[in-house]
Amino acid sequence: MLFKFFTPIPRFSESNNSTIGNESTIEASPILSTTEGPSEEPSSTPSSSDPPSSNKVFKKGEYLELDPGKRTPILDYHPNDQDEVRRAYLVNGPTRPNMTDYPPRKIGKRNRSFNNSWYKDNDWLEYSIEKEAVFCLPCYLCYNGRSNSAFVIEGFRCWNLKNKLNTHVGELNSNHRNCVKACANLMKKNQSIESSFVKHSTKAEADYLVRVKASLEAVKFLVRGGIAFRAHNEGENSIYKGHFLEFIEALGTNNEKIADAFKSGGGNCKMTSPIIQKELANACAVETVKKIVEEIGDGFFSGLVDESGDCSGKEQMAVVVRFIDDRGFIVERFIGIVHVEDTSAKALKDALETLLSGFGLCISKIRGQGYDGASNMKGQFGGLKTLIQKENPQAYYVHCFAHQLQLALVSMARKHEDVDWFFLEVSRIVNFLRSSNKRQSLLRKKQVAHFANLIEDELVETGTGLNQELSIARAGDTWWGSHFRTLSRLIDLFTPIIEVLEDLKSDRYSKGEPKSLLFVMQTFGFVFMLHLMVEVLSLTNDLSQALQKGDQDIVTAMQLVQVSKKRIQQMRDNGWDAFYEKVVDSCGNLEIDVPDMESRYVKGNKSKRLAPLLTNLNYFKNDCFLHVIDFIMKELGDRFTPENVELLNCVACLNPYSSFQDFDIKSLVRLARFYPNDFENVSDKELSSQLETYIECVKMDDNFSKLKGISDLCRTLVRTKKHKTFGFVYTLLKLALSLPVATASVERVFSGMKYVKNELRNRMANSWLNDCLVAFVEKEVFITVDDLDIIKRFQAMSKRRMHLRLD
Known part of the structure; x- marks a missing residue:
C-alpha cells in the first residue's frame, strides 16, 4: 500500500522551479529550516535523519514548487515511512487556499469558479493547481482501491455538481469516513509501529519532558536577550561552558527534579546538543511568526523592506509587515530576514515572495509598499515596487517620509x-x-x-x-x-x-x-x-x-x-x-x-x-x-509631493478633525475604486448610502467628537462596535492606515541585528541569524507563544527517541 500526501511548500524563485519529471532542484525556505551550516561555534555533523535545512537541496520527486494553497500530490511513501508522512503533515498542516486570489479562467473549464464556501462544509478538500481539480486528502493518504477515483486519481472538476461531494462522504461506515479515521490514527504518534517497538517507562518519559522544557527555557532566555549560546570550550573541565549549558546547570542547582532528569539522560538524549538548540530556536521563531500571521488573518497588509550589510559582509534584507489588528490599532511586525547575494530588484522580489509564501502570505494581499530612495527599490522601470505592482496594481508605493526629510x-x-x-x-x-x-x-x-x-x-x-x-x-x-x-x-x-x-x-x-x-x-x-x-x-x-x-x-x-x-x-x-x-x-x-x-x-x-x-x-x-x-x-x-496625489487626497477625506470637515462622499467612492478587489461587488450607490448614514451617525455620537486622526477614528469604530455596521467605511480606514509612512521599524531590526550578530558571532548561518533575530525583535509576540506549541513543532521536526503525549 502506498501513502501519498499533499503539503504546502513555499513558493521558490523562478530559477529554481521543479516539476515532476525533470531533474531540476530547489532549496528549502530559510525560515522553516532546522539545521544550520556554519555557526558562531563549531558543532557536530548532522545525521541523515535531520530535518530539511536551507543548505540541503531536494532532488527530483521529493518536493514540488507550489504557490500558497495550491496542492499537488508529490511523493509516494511506503508504510514503513509513515512517520515521515505524519511529520510533514503535522508541521505544515492542511491549509485552505483563497480562491479569489486566482483568476477564474485558471480554475476549471468554461470559466466556472470553484466555490470557496465548499471548504467550510468539506474540510477534506484539497485543490491542485496542476490538474485544476480538487482531491480528497484522507482518501488520498489512505487509498485502498475502494474510494471514488474521481477524488483520488483523476480529481473532481464538476464544479456545478455539489451533491457529488455529499455522495462521496456517504453514510457513517462509508469508505471516506473510514479513511478519515485512519488519517486521524496516522497522526497519533503514540500509535505508530515505531512507538510500539520502542517502549519507555513512565519515569523516562517524564524525565525526557523535563529536559525538553528546561532546554526550551534556556533557549527562550537567550534568544530574548540576543545572547550567544556556545562557548569555545564546553568540556567537563571547562570553567565556563557557555550561556546555554551554564543556564541548564543553574536550573538544576535550584531544582532537584531538573538535575536528576539531566543525569538520567544519556548520550544524545540530554537535549543540550547544538542541533537541539537550533531546532528549539527555529521552533520559537516559526511559532512567533505564525502568531503574527494569525493576527493578519485573511486581511491585507503592507510590506516594508530594506537592505543592509551585517558584520560579516553579507547583504541582508529585512521584511516588516504593517496591518490593522482586531482592535483597530496599527501594527508593524518583523517576520524575517533573508540573505541576498544579489541586490537587484528581481533578486529582492524573489526573496520577498519566497519569505511571504512560506507563511501563507501572498503578494495579492499587499496594499502598500514602503522603501527608501534606492533605485533598485523605487525605480519606475525595473525597481522592486514596479515588479510587485505588475502583479498587484493595488500595492501602492510610498517613499519613506523620514528618508525624504x-x-x-x-x-x-x-x-x-x-x-x-x-x-x-x-x-x-x-x-x-x-x-x-x-x-x-x-x-x-x-x-x-x-x-x-x-x-x-x-x-x-x-x-x-x-x-x-x-x-x-x-x-x-x-x-x-x-x-x-x-x-x-x-x-x-x-x-x-x-x-x-x-x-x-x-x-x-x-x-x-x-x-x-x-x-x-x-x-x-x-x-x-x-x-x-x-x-x-x-x-x-x-x-x-x-x-x-x-x-x-x-x-x-x-x-x-x-x-x-x-x-x-x-x-x-x-x-x-x-x-x-x-x-x-x-x-x-x-x-x-x-x-x-x-x-x-x-x-x-x-x-x-x-x-x-x-x-x-x-x-x-x-x-x-x-x-x-x-x-x-x-x-x-x-x-514630499505624493506620487499619487489623488489617492492621498481621497484618504484625507476620512480625517475626523474639526467635526469631519474634510468628509466628501465622492472622493471616498473614488478611493474605493483604487482597490477594486476589496470592493468588487459593491456599487457606487450602495457605498454612497452607507457613507451618508455613517457621517450622520458619528456626528451625533460624542465618542467621535474629539478625535485627532484616522487612527483614532479606526480604534473608536472598533471600540463602539460600529465597524460591524459600517463595514465599507472600516475597510476604507484599514486601507488608508495600511499605507506605510516610514521604514523606521526596519531600521530598528538592523540595529537589533548588530546586537545579535556581532564581531564575536560573525559566523552565524543565515537561518540561525533569522531565528534568533525574530524572537529578539518581536519579544512582545514571542512571550505570548505557548510552550506547548513550541514543543509540538520541535517534536515534529525529526525523529525523536521518545514520543511525548502532549494532547
Whole structure:
C-alpha cells in the first residue's frame, strides 16, 4: 500500500522551479529550516535523519514548487515511512487556499469558479493547481482501491455538481469516513509501529519532558536577550561552558527534579546538543511568526523592506509587515530576514515572495509598499515596487517620509556654498576631537569644569537628569536626526571645545590643526551658520521623530509636513530679528567680534577691491538666512509631493478633525475604486448610502467628537462596535492606515541585528541569524507563544527517541 500526501511548500524563485519529471532542484525556505551550516561555534555533523535545512537541496520527486494553497500530490511513501508522512503533515498542516486570489479562467473549464464556501462544509478538500481539480486528502493518504477515483486519481472538476461531494462522504461506515479515521490514527504518534517497538517507562518519559522544557527555557532566555549560546570550550573541565549549558546547570542547582532528569539522560538524549538548540530556536521563531500571521488573518497588509550589510559582509534584507489588528490599532511586525547575494530588484522580489509564501502570505494581499530612495527599490522601470505592482496594481508605493526629510537636508547642504563649507568645518572639528582618546578625555574634564562654573553662577538649572556628560558624534547623511544632534552638542560644548583647542596649540604633533580650527570657530560667520542650522533643523527634527513612530498614519504624516513648512515660512517672514539677537548675544558671551552690518562685506582674507558690492546685513540676511530657508522649503516641497496625489487626497477625506470637515462622499467612492478587489461587488450607490448614514451617525455620537486622526477614528469604530455596521467605511480606514509612512521599524531590526550578530558571532548561518533575530525583535509576540506549541513543532521536526503525549 502506498501513502501519498499533499503539503504546502513555499513558493521558490523562478530559477529554481521543479516539476515532476525533470531533474531540476530547489532549496528549502530559510525560515522553516532546522539545521544550520556554519555557526558562531563549531558543532557536530548532522545525521541523515535531520530535518530539511536551507543548505540541503531536494532532488527530483521529493518536493514540488507550489504557490500558497495550491496542492499537488508529490511523493509516494511506503508504510514503513509513515512517520515521515505524519511529520510533514503535522508541521505544515492542511491549509485552505483563497480562491479569489486566482483568476477564474485558471480554475476549471468554461470559466466556472470553484466555490470557496465548499471548504467550510468539506474540510477534506484539497485543490491542485496542476490538474485544476480538487482531491480528497484522507482518501488520498489512505487509498485502498475502494474510494471514488474521481477524488483520488483523476480529481473532481464538476464544479456545478455539489451533491457529488455529499455522495462521496456517504453514510457513517462509508469508505471516506473510514479513511478519515485512519488519517486521524496516522497522526497519533503514540500509535505508530515505531512507538510500539520502542517502549519507555513512565519515569523516562517524564524525565525526557523535563529536559525538553528546561532546554526550551534556556533557549527562550537567550534568544530574548540576543545572547550567544556556545562557548569555545564546553568540556567537563571547562570553567565556563557557555550561556546555554551554564543556564541548564543553574536550573538544576535550584531544582532537584531538573538535575536528576539531566543525569538520567544519556548520550544524545540530554537535549543540550547544538542541533537541539537550533531546532528549539527555529521552533520559537516559526511559532512567533505564525502568531503574527494569525493576527493578519485573511486581511491585507503592507510590506516594508530594506537592505543592509551585517558584520560579516553579507547583504541582508529585512521584511516588516504593517496591518490593522482586531482592535483597530496599527501594527508593524518583523517576520524575517533573508540573505541576498544579489541586490537587484528581481533578486529582492524573489526573496520577498519566497519569505511571504512560506507563511501563507501572498503578494495579492499587499496594499502598500514602503522603501527608501534606492533605485533598485523605487525605480519606475525595473525597481522592486514596479515588479510587485505588475502583479498587484493595488500595492501602492510610498517613499519613506523620514528618508525624504533627511535627503532634503542633505541636498540643501550640498547646493548652498556656505552651508557646504560649514558642514565640512564641523566634520573637521568632530574628527579632530574623536580621533584621540586623550583629546576626548581632555574635553570631558573641560566640560565638567564648564558646567560647574555655570551652576555656580546659576546660569543653568539643576536636577535629576540635567547637565549630563555629553559627547560629539559624527553626523551621517543617512542617519536620521544625526545633524541636529551633532550641532546641538557643538553649541552646548562650544566653550570647552575652544579651551581644548587652546591647550592643544602647544602640542608639537598637532599644533597646526588646532590653530586652524580655532580661527574658524571664533569667526562670526561660523557662529551665525551654527545657530541658523540648529534653528532650521530643530523645526524639522520634531517632524523626523514623529515620522518614526510605528503607529503613524499617512494623513497625520502629511499634516505634520504641512505644519513644518508653515513654521519654516513663519521663521522666514518674522524670525530674522529674534534670530539675529540670539547670535549677537552668543558672540558676546564667547567674546567673538560682531561685524558692522552696514559696512561692506568681505569674505575671508580677500581684497576689498574684489569683494561684491553688498553690506554684511544683505549677505547674512539675504544670502544666508533667507536663501537657506528658501532652499529647505523648495526641497521639502519637491520631495514630499505624493506620487499619487489623488489617492492621498481621497484618504484625507476620512480625517475626523474639526467635526469631519474634510468628509466628501465622492472622493471616498473614488478611493474605493483604487482597490477594486476589496470592493468588487459593491456599487457606487450602495457605498454612497452607507457613507451618508455613517457621517450622520458619528456626528451625533460624542465618542467621535474629539478625535485627532484616522487612527483614532479606526480604534473608536472598533471600540463602539460600529465597524460591524459600517463595514465599507472600516475597510476604507484599514486601507488608508495600511499605507506605510516610514521604514523606521526596519531600521530598528538592523540595529537589533548588530546586537545579535556581532564581531564575536560573525559566523552565524543565515537561518540561525533569522531565528534568533525574530524572537529578539518581536519579544512582545514571542512571550505570548505557548510552550506547548513550541514543543509540538520541535517534536515534529525529526525523529525523536521518545514520543511525548502532549494532547
